[in-house]
Amino acid sequence: MSREVRNQRERTxxxxxxxxxxxxxxxxxxxxxxxxxxxxxxTKKIPVGISLPLxxxxxxxxxxxxxxxxxWRSFVIATLTTAICLxxxxxIAYWMSRQPPRARSTLLLLLMIPFWTNFVVRTYSMKFxxxxxxxxxxxxxxxxxxxxxxxxxxxxxxxxxxxVYGWAVEMVLPLYASMVDLDLSLLEAAQDLYANxxxxxTRVILPLTAPGxxxxxxxxxxxxxxxxITPDLLGGSKTAMIGNIIADQFGGAQDWPFGSAIxxxxxxxxxxxxxxxxxxxxxxxxxx
Amino acid sequence: xxxxAVELSNVTKRFGEIVAVDDINLxxxxxxxxxxxxxxxxxxxxxxRMIAGLETASEGGILIHDKPMRxxxxxxxxxxxxxxxxxxxxxxxxxxxxxxxxxxxxVPKEQIGPRVEEALAMVRLPDMAKRRPRQLxxxxxxxIALARALVNRPEVLLLDEPLGALDLKLRKAMxxxxxxxxxxxxITFIYVTHDQEEAxxxxxxxxxxxxxxxxxxxTPYEIYEHPTTRFVADFIGETNFLEGEVIxxxxxxxxxxxxxxxxxxxxxxxxxxxxxxxxxxxxPEKFNLEAEGMVKGKVKEVIYIGTDTRYIVQLxxxxxxxxxxxxxxxxxxxxxxxxxxxxVAWNPAHALVLTE
Numbered sequence: 001m002s003r004e005v006r007n008q009r010e011r012t013x014x015x016x017x018x019x020x021x022x023x024x025x026x027x028x029x030x031x032x033x034x035x036x037x038x039x040x041x042x043t044k045k046i047p048v049g050i051s052l053p054l055x056x057x058x059x060x061x062x063x064x065x066x067x068x069x070x071x072w073r074s075f076v077i078a079t080l081t082t083a084i085c086l087x088x089x090x091x092i093a094y095w096m097s098r099q100p101p102r103a104r105s106t107l108l109l110l111l112m113i114p115f116w117t118n119f120v121v122r123t124y125s126m127k128f129x130x131x132x133x134x135x136x137x138x139x140x141x142x143x144x145x146x147x148x149x150x151x152x153x154x155x156x157x158x159x160x161x162x163x164v165y166g167w168a169v170e171m172v173l174p175l176y177a178s179m180v181d182l183d184l185s186l187l188e189a190a191q192d193l194y195a196n197x198x199x200x201x202t203r204v205i206l207p208l209t210a211p212g213x214x215x216x217x218x219x220x221x222x223x224x225x226x227x228x229i230t231p232d233l234l235g236g237s238k239t240a241m242i243g244n245i246i247a248d249q250f251g252g253a254q255d256w257p258f259g260s261a262i263x264x265x266x267x268x269x270x271x272x273x274x275x276x277x278x279x280x281x282x283x284x285x286x287x288x
Numbered sequence: 289x290x291x292x293a294v295e296l297s298n299v300t301k302r303f304g305e306i307v308a309v310d311d312i313n314l315x316x317x318x319x320x321x322x323x324x325x326x327x328x329x330x331x332x333x334x335x336x337r338m339i340a341g342l343e344t345a346s347e348g349g350i351l352i353h354d355k356p357m358r359x360x361x362x363x364x365x366x367x368x369x370x371x372x373x374x375x376x377x378x379x380x381x382x383x384x385x386x387x388x389x390x391x392x393x394x395v396p397k398e399q400i401g402p403r404v405e406e407a408l409a410m411v412r413l414p415d416m417a418k419r420r421p422r423q424l425x426x427x428x429x430x431x432i433a434l435a436r437a438l439v440n441r442p443e444v445l446l447l448d449e450p451l452g453a454l455d456l457k458l459r460k461a462m463x464x465x466x467x468x469x470x471x472x473x474x475i476t477f478i479y480v481t482h483d484q485e486e487a488x489x490x491x492x493x494x495x496x497x498x499x500x501x502x503x504x505x506x507t508p509y510e511i512y513e514h515p516t517t518r519f520v521a522d523f524i525g526e527t528n529f530l531e532g533e534v535i536x537x538x539x540x541x542x543x544x545x546x547x548x549x550x551x552x553x554x555x556x557x558x559x560x561x562x563x564x565x566x567x568x569x570x571x572p573e574k575f576n577l578e579a580e581g582m583v584k585g586k587v588k589e590v591i592y593i594g595t596d597t598r599y600i601v602q603l604x605x606x607x608x609x610x611x612x613x614x615x616x617x618x619x620x621x622x623x624x625x626x627x628x629x630x631x632v633a634w635n636p637a638h639a640l641v642l643t644e
Contacts, residue, residue: 188342189375191362193389193440203388207379 040260048254058261067245067262074241075269077156077231078224081163085171085220086213088164093175093212094205097182104180115169123233126162127153130234154236162230167223171216178212214281222270242266291318292354293444293476294339299348301334301500308334310500311348316444316478321470323479323487326497327523332480333372335497336446339478341365353443363392368437369446373453374429376421382408382432383417389440407439408432410469427458434469444476451486463489484524488512496520512571514557517644521569528609530568534560534641542641544568547604550583554639567642572598572612574638577624581631585609590626599624601632 040058045051062068096107114122129136130152137149152158182205190200228243235241242262249259294316301309309331316322324332337343339350341362350357352366368389376385386404395403408414411431421429430450437445450466451459467490470477481487487494488508495505496519504511504520515521518529532546542560544552546568554568577599585601588608592615599611611632613620624630 183373183375185371185373185375186377188362189369189371189377190388190392191342192340192367192369193436194363194392195388196361196363199392204377 036260036263039257040264042257044255044257050256058258059265061258061261062265070240070245071242071265071269073156073239074225074227074243077159077163077241078221078227080160081167081224082171082217082221084160084164085168086217089168089171089175089216090213093172094179096172097176097179108176111169111172119166120229120233122166123162123229126158126165127233130158130161153234154238156235156239158234159227159231159239159241162234163224163227166230167220170219170223174215174219175209175212178209178215182208210281214278217277218274221273225270225273226266292316293318293320293352294478295351295354296335296339297349297351299335299338299345299350301331301338301343302346307500309338309345312497312500312502314495314502314505316476317493319474319476321467321477321479321490321492323481323491323494324497325481325484325487325494325523327482330497331500332482332497333448336369336448336478336480339444340367340369340446342369366443367446368440368442369448370430370433370437370450372448372450374421374433374450376429376432376436378421380420381417382413382419382421382424385421385432386436386439389436393440403439407435410438411435426453427462430454430462434466438469438473438475441473442475444478447477447479449480449482451481459486466490488524496523498523513638514640515569516557516642518567518569518642521640521642526572526610526612528570528572530570530607530609532566532568534562534564534566537562541636542566544641547607550603550607552639553582553634553636554641555637556641556643558643560641560643564643567644569640569642570609570634570638572610573614574634575609575611575613576633577601577611577613578631578633581633583632585630585632587624587626587628587630590624599630601630603632 041054042050132149140146187200190204226243228247231239231241246259246262249255292315296314298311300311326332338345386407387400390400411434413431451462493507494511496503498519504516512524521527530546532544535545536543540555542554542556546552552568585603588602589600591598596612596614602608
């Protein structure tokens with residue numbers, strides 16, 4: 001069998017293997033996306049549905065301060081959530097990665113078990129937890145740390161708490177993965193070359209775990225920015241996020257074209273944020 | 289009299305129940321190429337790591353140029369290490385790797401560039417500055433690791449089997465290069481290896497270690513020619529061990545009866561008495577094959593290996609020795625045949641009595 005024939009066969013074989021995936025991607029992902037894109041340039045039909053003509057009106061409607069505010073709020077909440085997850089997750093992941101292998105798998109399991117519970121159920125439980133007469137306030141009051149109960153529920157704080165709780169594991173897992181492969185002799189080499197603990201961290205550990213930081217941050221930031229259930233249950237009407245506005249357009253407001261346009265803007269922001277983030281991290285790593 | 293670069297006094301290191309290093313004492317002189325030699329698990333790497341500060345001694349003290357190191361963290365010790373797997377920082381260029389120690393110790397920026405350049409030139413890789421470690425071959429990475437350590441001009445350089453991952457030919461070349469480099473920079477090298485030939489080739493002095501203890505410290509000549517224990521004799525080079533009983537002592541000249549029939553003449557550095565059970569150590573190359581000889585034997589095997597010929601000669605029912613002769617005279621070849629009788633001789637000064 002000549003090399004060309006074999007290559008030809010391999011290529012055919014690969015195509016057959018890839019076909020189901022491609023089919024799935026095209027039919028259930030690319031096509032609906034295209035539909036949404038087309039919708040976003042159409043006009044709302046009364047009482048329900050869509051109609052011509054094509055126009056840019058749905059995108060122009062963003063100029064409204066209300067929507068810009070909601071976008072800004074969503075961005076701040078998502079950024080805060082990501083930052084808190086990173087600050088909390090980094091030491092946890094580092095500590096886990098330094099345990100003996102057997103303990104590591106147990107710890108990973110323990111970390112993941114709560115996340116096997118349905119997200120909505122967990123968010124409801126957080127609602128109960130944050131209640132004025134809920135366990136958190138009882139604990140704080142009982143321990144004498146507070147005189148008055150905290151009003152947490154239906155505030156942006158509650159949304160951030162809910163999102164951190166909801167997505168923390170998505171931060172810890174990629175961080176852990178980047179740390180468990182960290183070559184300990186590199187840390188020793190840095191110490192041997194006069195780097196104190198702080199310098200070992202900033203010059204060696206941090207740049208080498210940057211891929212984990214990037215992956216974890218994206219995995220937390222993206223769903224937080226588009227969050228729907230968490231602000232709906234914990235944020236109340238005053239803390240609506242982009243996800244709630246989009247859901248409104250496809251639900252109550254019955255304005256599919258506008259909902260589609262918001263979805264696309266959101267996607268664009270996420271894409272830009274992701275690309276920027278990776279760029280910055282790579283440059284940081286190279287500068288060190 | 290050279291000053292002491294590193295001194296270890298009664299140093300012990302335990303990992304839980306395991307005693308990795310057991311009460312060792314060493315005094316390493318300034319400017320010396322000193323090797324810690326021993327099989328894996330003998331405690332040589334742990335000893336090196338304690339000098340570097342990467343492990344803390346359970347007991348005992350370590351002095352570097354007379355300064356106690358117990359309270360000194362690794363990043364403040366005047367030593368640098370070349371790690372076994374090189375441990376180059378993968379996220380930095382070669383230049384940044386080499387500059388790392390200088391930056392950390394606060395060397396002024398304008399001095400760093402020239403010193404890095406000088407270090408790269410010293411290991412003969414001046415063009416690699418902008419590359420990443422993974423773009424270099426094993427041998428090149430090894431040299432960079434060396435440059436990264438030496439650029440800091442440490443008081444002592446610690447090397448943990450630095451040539452272990454290289455192929456034989458490169459390793460041989462690097463041995464000579466390292467030795468030359470050490471002579472050039474004049475820094476004390478402490479070199480960990482399990483390769484006895486490597487240790488003999490490079491070292492000024494060797495400490496042979498086994499099971500956490502230092503068995504013998506000496507020059508390559510002393511270690512090879514006058515091993516004080518059976519382990520050292522066995523670990524360094526090839527050796528014949530002849531076990532027997534002392535039957536005559538005449539000053540330093542000892543006669544040992546081996547296997548109740550072979551009279552072996554040897555010398556002893558210490559005191560032995562008739563009737564004592566001893567081991568006689570004779571290196572294969574110290575034997576001569578002669579028609580008469582001191583003892584008679586039967587040639588069991590003749591193995592030609594190019595530079596030398598190895599003979600296995602049976603001296604008694606239970607005693608065999610390996611004899612090695614250089615192939616200087618081609619006419620000699622073929623004279624000694626398998627199955628034939630032969631006389632074996634040696635200088636008693638080269639046959640060492642061990643009482644242990």
